[in-house]
Amino acid sequence: QRVFGNVNAAYKIADGISLNYRLGSDYFITDGKQVYEKGSGFTGGRTATPSGGEIMDFAYTRLEVNSNINLSINRSLTDDIDLELLVGNEYSDVKRRFFENTGRAITIGGFRNINNTGTQTVFESSNWSRTVGFFGNFGLSWRSALFLNASGRNDIVSYMPEGNRSFFYPSVGVGFAFTELLDLDEGGLTFAKLRASWAQVGQGGDLYSTQNIFITGGAAHLGGFIGGQGIQFPFQNQTGFTLSTVLRSPNLVPQNTNTLELGFDARFVNNRIGLDYTFYQIDVTDQIFAVPIPASTGFTSELRNAGRLETIGHEVVFTATPVRTQDFEWNFTSNFSTYKNEVLELAEGVSDIFLGGFVQPNVRAQANASYPVIFGTRFLRDDNGNIVNLDNPNSAFHGMPMADPDAGVIGNVQPDFEMNFINNLRYRNINVTFQIDWRQGGQMYAGNTRLQKLYGMDAM
Numbered sequence: 001q002r003v004f005g006n007v008n009a010a011y012k013i014a015d016g017i018s019l020n021y022r023l024g025s026d027y028f029i030t031d032g033k034q035v036y037e038k039g040s041g042f043t044g045g046r047t048a049t050p051s052g053g054e055i056m057d058f059a060y061t062r063l064e065v066n067s068n069i070n071l072s073i074n075r076s077l078t079d080d081i082d083l084e085l086l087v088g089n090e091y092s093d094v095k096r097r098f099f100e101n102t103g104r105a106i107t108i109g110g111f112r113n114i115n116n117t118g119t120q121t122v123f124e125s126s127n128w129s130r131t132v133g134f135f136g137n138f139g140l141s142w143r144s145a146l147f148l149n150a151s152g153r154n155d156i157v158s159y160m161p162e163g164n165r166s167f168f169y170p171s172v173g174v175g176f177a178f179t180e181l182l183d184l185d186e187g188g189l190t191f192a193k194l195r196a197s198w199a200q201v202g203q204g205g206d207l208y209s210t211q212n213i214f215i216t217g218g219a220a221h222l223g224g225f226i227g228g229q230g231i232q233f234p235f236q237n238q239t240g241f242t243l244s245t246v247l248r249s250p251n252l253v254p255q256n257t258n259t260l261e262l263g264f265d266a267r268f269v270n271n272r273i274g275l276d277y278t279f280y281q282i283d284v285t286d287q288i289f290a291v292p293i294p295a296s297t298g299f300t301s302e303l304r305n306a307g308r309l310e311t312i313g314h315e316v317v318f319t320a321t322p323v324r325t326q327d328f329e330w331n332f333t334s335n336f337s338t339y340k341n342e343v344l345e346l347a348e349g350v351s352d353i354f355l356g357g358f359v360q361p362n363v364r365a366q367a368n369a370s371y372p373v374i375f376g377t378r379f380l381r382d383d384n385g386n387i388v389n390l391d392n393p394n395s396a397f398h399g400m401p402m403a404d405p406d407a408g409v410i411g412n413v414q415p416d417f418e419m420n421f422i423n424n425l426r427y428r429n430i431n432v433t434f435q436i437d438w439r440q441g442g443q444m445y446a447g448n449t450r451l452q453k454l455y456g457m458d459a460m
Contacts, residue, residue: 003027016075022068031059038109052105055114059099067091084139089132097126127207130158145180149173149197157204160254167204167254173197191267201257205288209303210248246290247302255305258283274319282311289365291347292354306347309371313339331424338417341371361410361445374411374445380404416441 004026011019038053070088077083103117114120135153152170177193184190263278287307293299315337323330343365346353352366352375361376380388380402387401419438424431452458 001029016073018072020068020070020072022066024066026062026064026066028062029059031057033057033112035112038106052118053109055103055106055112055117057101057114061095061097063095065091065093080143082141084137084141086137087135089134091133092131093128094130095126095128097124099124128158129207132156143180145177147173147175147177149175155202155204157254159207159209160204161210161250161252164251164253165204167202167256169200169202169256171197171199173199189266189268190271191265193265195261195263195265197259197261199259199261201259203255203257205252205255205303209288210250210252243298245300247293247297247299249303252288252303253286253305255287256285258285272321272324274317276317276319278315280311280313280315282309282313284309284311289346289353291350304347306350306353307365308344309341310344311339311341313337327428329426331426333422333424334419335422336417336419339414341414343367343369343371357445360407363413366409369409370412370414372413373409374413374443375407376410376445378404378408378410411443411445413444414442415439 004024006022006024009021013019034054034056036051036054038051040051040053068088068090070086073083073085075083100123101114101120102123103114103120105118107116107118133153133155135151137151138149140148150170150172152168154166154168156166158165173196175193175195177191179189179192260281261278262280263276265274265276267274285308286305287309288303289306290301291304291306293302315335318334318336320332321329322332344367346365346367350367352364355363355365355372357363357374361374363372364375365371366373366375381404382388389399390397390402392398417440419440421436421438422433423435424433426432449458
């Protein structure tokens with residue numbers, strides 16, 4: 001179920017000057033029931049054995065309130081110069097709650113009521129965040145040919161440390177559409193524009209990233225047991241909590257992203273052919289990572305501003321209208337992009353950070369390497385890069401490749417390039433659109449393929 005509403009108000013102060021206000025509220029709730037019938041073989045744990053079944057009732061609610069007030073000025077200063085100015089305030093308040101009641105050991109089969117179970121376990125989580133922002137945008141244009149745009153925003157967020165909750169980030173951009181100053185014929189160049197921009201964006205961490213929290217005990221949080229099975233609570237009707245294994249830091253600062261863009265936009269033959277090119281460089285500093293720390297501290301990782309990531313990329317968009325008649329029109333668009341992510345540095349003393357996956361292989365961020373990379377067991381190689389085979393006639397593995405005792409990079413996730421082709425065909429009032437995507441390069445881990453090869457089921 002969803003209930004939402006908006007209130008909008010505007011007041012015209014003078015020609016080209018207006019005060020605007022918008023207030024919105026969005027309330028969302030979803031609830032459901034999940035049942036594993038008596039004798040279904042589901043226990044609610046990590047194994048599937050004959051069981052008394054399980055009934056789970058759950059509900060998720062989300063309430064968001066947004067408020068935005070701004071003063072807008074859009075006026076001509078002279079016959080050639082136009083001004084656009086926008087200043088305002090934005091407020092966002094979000095509350096979330098998840099509730100789950102799980103009952104096991106169904107007494108009467110087919111009676112799907114939570115009271116018809118032998119034991120019930122309740123789980124609840126909730127969070128509340130608030131953001132207050134002040135922003136301004138400034139724009140000047142000369143004869144619709146030369147453009148200058150600048151903006152600034154200051155956010156104050158509730159989920160960062162008290163001394164680091166406020167952060168400011170600006171941007172500036174220029175553009176020159178020189179064809180607006182030329183007398184062009186329709187047979188050649190129709191429009192051309194050069195552009196450059198620099199922008200900075202601040203971003204806070206996740207909720208509860210600054211204060212240590214208690215969590216309910218469970219296999220996901222308490223290790224050291226066979227099969228990873230930790231103590232499950234309630235245990236013998238006793239409720240238990242433990243500190244999260246992630247150490248939160250009260251010294252976190254917001255992540256900062258700097259983006260530089262250069263490009264041009266050109267159109268030909270009365271806009272029937274277009275070419276748009278963009279070069280961009282993105283430098284992300286103070287990235288927040290869960291950095292590994294000795295388990296003797298009582299934690300396994302600590303949230304820190306631990307990373308600096310650089311992305312350099314190119315994007316080309318080509319558009320064309322090969323056929324245009326009164327009844328039929330064919331529009332074609334192709335987008336080509338290539339980029340390279342690289343981790344320039346991590347926290348002092350940290351060479352790589354686990355991001356997700358299995359014990360092996362897994363995905364990590366590694367200093368001075370592409371981002372992200374696949375880590376795992378690799379072949380042992382000599383100084384010339386050749387695979388080393390075991391030289392032991394008494395071993396059953398004599399002549400077989402040897403494994404490197406140290407895990408390392410075995411795959412690069414990044415593609416060489418990505419490309420798509422979009423065709424839109426119109427015949428009178430009928431439109432047909434189809435798209436082809438092409439992704440070249442990049443590696444991934446295929447667990448099913450590994451098992452097929454292991455059991456001799458793979459065709460290759």
